[in-house]
Amino acid sequence: MSLMDVALRRGFFYPSSEIYGGSAGFYDFGHLGVLLKRKFENTWRNYFLALNPNFVEIDATTIMPEAVFEASGHLKSFNDPLTECTECHVRHKADLLLEEKGVEAEGLTAEEMGKALQDREIRCPRCGGELSEVRWFNMMFELSLGAAEADEKAYLRPETAQGCYVSFKRMFEVLRNQIPMGLAILGRAYRNEISPRQGFYRLRELNQAELQIFFDPECLDEHPCYEAVQDQMMRIYAVADREKGEIKEIPLREVGVPKFYGYHMAIVQDFYLKVLKVPREKFRFRELSEEERAFYNRIHWDMEIFTDVLGGFKEAGGIHYRGDHDLSGHERGSKKKMEVNIQGKKFVPHVLELSFGVDRNLLMLLDLAYTEEEERTVLKFPSVVAPYRAAVFPLVSKDGLPEFAYEIYQELRMECDVFFDEKGSIGKRYRRQDEIGTPFSVTVDYDSLEDGTVTLRDRDTMDQVRIQRGNLLSAITLPEV
RNA sequence: GCGGCUGUAGUGUAGUGGCUAGCACUUGAGCCUUCCAAGCUCACGACCCGGGUUCAAAUCCCGGCAGCCGCACCA
Numbered sequence: 152m153s154l155m156d157v158a159l160r161r162g163f164f165y166p167s168s169e170i171y172g173g174s175a176g177f178y179d180f181g182h183l184g185v186l187l188k189r190k191f192e193n194t195w196r197n198y199f200l201a202l203n204p205n206f207v208e209i210d211a212t213t214i215m216p217e218a219v220f221e222a223s224g225h226l227k228s229f230n231d232p233l234t235e236c237t238e239c240h241v242r243h244k245a246d247l248l249l250e251e252k253g254v255e256a257e258g259l260t261a262e263e264m265g266k267a268l269q270d271r272e273i274r275c276p277r278c279g280g281e282l283s284e285v286r287w288f289n290m291m292f293e294l295s296l297g298a299a300e301a302d303e304k305a306y307l308r309p310e311t312a313q314g315c316y317v318s319f320k321r322m323f324e325v326l327r328n329q330i331p332m333g334l335a336i337l338g339r340a341y342r343n344e345i346s347p348r349q350g351f352y353r354l355r356e357l358n359q360a361e362l363q364i365f366f367d368p369e370c371l372d373e374h375p376c377y378e379a380v381q382d383q384m385m386r387i388y389a390v391a392d393r394e395k396g397e398i399k400e401i402p403l404r405e406v407g408v409p410k411f412y413g414y415h416m417a418i419v420q421d422f423y424l425k426v427l428k429v430p431r432e433k434f435r436f437r438e439l440s441e442e443e444r445a446f447y448n449r450i451h452w453d454m455e456i457f458t459d460v461l462g463g464f465k466e467a468g469g470i471h472y473r474g475d476h477d478l479s480g481h482e483r484g485s486k487k488k489m490e491v492n493i494q495g496k497k498f499v500p501h502v503l504e505l506s507f508g509v510d511r512n513l514l515m516l517l518d519l520a521y522t523e524e525e526e527r528t529v530l531k532f533p534s535v536v537a538p539y540r541a542a543v544f545p546l547v548s549k550d551g552l553p554e555f556a557y558e559i560y561q562e563l564r565m566e567c568d569v570f571f572d573e574k575g576s577i578g579k580r581y582r583r584q585d586e587i588g589t590p591f592s593v594t595v596d597y598d599s600l601e602d603g604t605v606t607l608r609d610r611d612t613m614d615q616v617r618i619q620r621g622n623l624l625s626a627i628t629l630p631e632v
Numbered sequence: 633g634c635g636g637c638u639g640u641a642g643u644g645u646a647g648u649g650g651c652u653a654g655c656a657c658u659u660g661a662g663c664c665u666u667c668c669a670a671g672c673u674c675a676c677g678a679c680c681c682g683g684g685u686u687c688a689a690a691u692c693c694c695g696g697c698a699g700c701c702g703c704a705c706c707a
Contacts, residue, residue, distance in 0.1 A: 160642060160658080172680060172697045229707055235633070288633095290707060309707065345633065345705050353706075445707050527669075546666060574660090578668030585668095596666060606667075613668070 154460050154521045161587050176347030176355030183587055186538035186568060187513055192337050194535050195360045198422055205326060206333030211314025213339055217304040222484025223313055228446045229290040232264055234282045245285040248273055261285040292341050307341035312504060315363040316477040330493055330500060331366040351514045352461060358509035365500035372409045380417035388437045398435050412450055412472055428533040433457040447476040458518035467515055468507035475499045520588055530588030531611055541591040541627045542570040542584045546577055556595040566624055585610055591627045
């Protein structure tokens with residue numbers, strides 16, 4: 152049995168439109184997947200929105216007009232004219248091939264570029280083979296609004312971030328002109344990947360949790376709480392260390408990033424190590440080189456998690472210093488002023504983006520939790536993200552035990568997600584809960600009818616303690632040490 | 633998008649031209665059951681989709697879709 156089997160069989164996630172053979176890059180969530188996702192997202196909200204009273208969550212549409220992506224730069228940078236070698240099947244960017252030969256490709260159509268390639272007898276740089284016709288490849292899904300003729304173009308957003316940037320002006324006013332200001336969106340984004348691979352890892356429709364922090368660029372090298380975290384040991388995989396393949400543990404102050412950026416690195420690392428309980432050795436920050444960085448990023452470190460299912464460290468999210476790229480871009484595009492005026496000081500705020508791929512994080516949480524023991528398969532989720540907090544069982548299905556257990560179940564479900572089961576042997580019911588990661592099982596037996604106590608079983612140790620029914624809720628919801 | 637391999641109940645598999653498509657686990661109903669996948673009875677459930685070859689296709693051929701691996705792509 153493997154992790155993906157459990158995900159499928161128990162209803163965490165499975166291929167979308169499965170009965171029609173599915174479609175690569177699209178997955179649906181089953182009930183446990185929804186619970187897990189909801190808990191991850193709520194944990195994320197509780198943690199990151201608590202950083203500052205001026206950090207709030209908003210929501211925005213997934214469809215946005217073309218002008219938004221002209222201003223953001225996505226139309227240009229997300230859109231490549233590709234040509235493929237008919238011999239060795241390597242793909243090249245046609246505009247780059249032309250510009251290497253001194254031909255100005257900017258603004259040319261695909262046909263014109265194809266013709267220009269032919270006219271100059273440009274062939275495959277790798278094998279000299281003939282090149283195919285030029286076709287636009289757009290990472291964004293294109294839509295047309297209204298009647299087909301009306302040609303009002305729009306796109307599915309490739310990142311939730313744009314929703315925050317287009318809302319900036321209004322939300323800044325709504326939140327009474329405070330800087331820094333944080334706008335978070337948890338929602339869907341869409342990327343038309345050429346070839347989605349690795350199942351649930353690279354999706355065409357994905358969930359993101361992103362926080363855009365707007366701040367005064369002059370304050371890039373300061374943060375009121377920096378002192379408290381400057382000595383924190385950070386797990387760092389810098390560009391310079393790649394040859395050695397070595398992850399360093401160094402204090403934050405030696406990482407070499409501005410304080411505002413560094414403070415948030417420390418906060419994010421704590422989120423993984425302390426809240427999600429990722430083992431220290433399975434977490435690192437990976438610095439991206441200039442070529443790897445997106446067109447808008449000035450400083451970029453990714454959070455990476457080591458998983459067995461993906462066979463190594465893989466990106467779970469990133470911290471992006473986007474400068475004024477977005478607000479200035481939208482200022483030009485919309486002709487609306489994005490400049491703020493704080494006590495007479497005028498500036499366009501800069502953006503620090505904390506970006507998380509929700510689906511990826513869920514996959515990684517599953518991978519880290521997945522444990523095969525001799526007698527059982529267990530998902531050792533931290534309680535904060537476990538789909539169910541507890542399960543309630545009658546020891547046997549007779550003599551009034553089910554009724555008593557069901558009463559407890561009804562009582563607990565008002566407060567948290569719990570599961571009730573009276574089918575099969577008690578051992579089997581425990582194992583089923585182990586396999587979906589429920590931290591606690593509550594069992595009602597004959598003594599319960601006498602004295603109102605129940606047994607509470609711990610998922611990881613399988614130890615049981617006897618407690619008063621009235622103490623159950625606090626016992627199962629106590630924060631983990 | 634290219635090349636190689638693959639596709640049988642929920643899962644893992646048997647079946648290589650003619651079978652009522654077999655088995656195990658799972659699931660459901662019942663019996664039994666006073667704490668860790670026990671046992672017994674019964675039941676549900678599958679040949680990825682579409683064409684073709686053939687008297688006959690799960691099996692052979694072609695196409696599609698999906699998965700895995702390599703190449704490319706990954707803002």
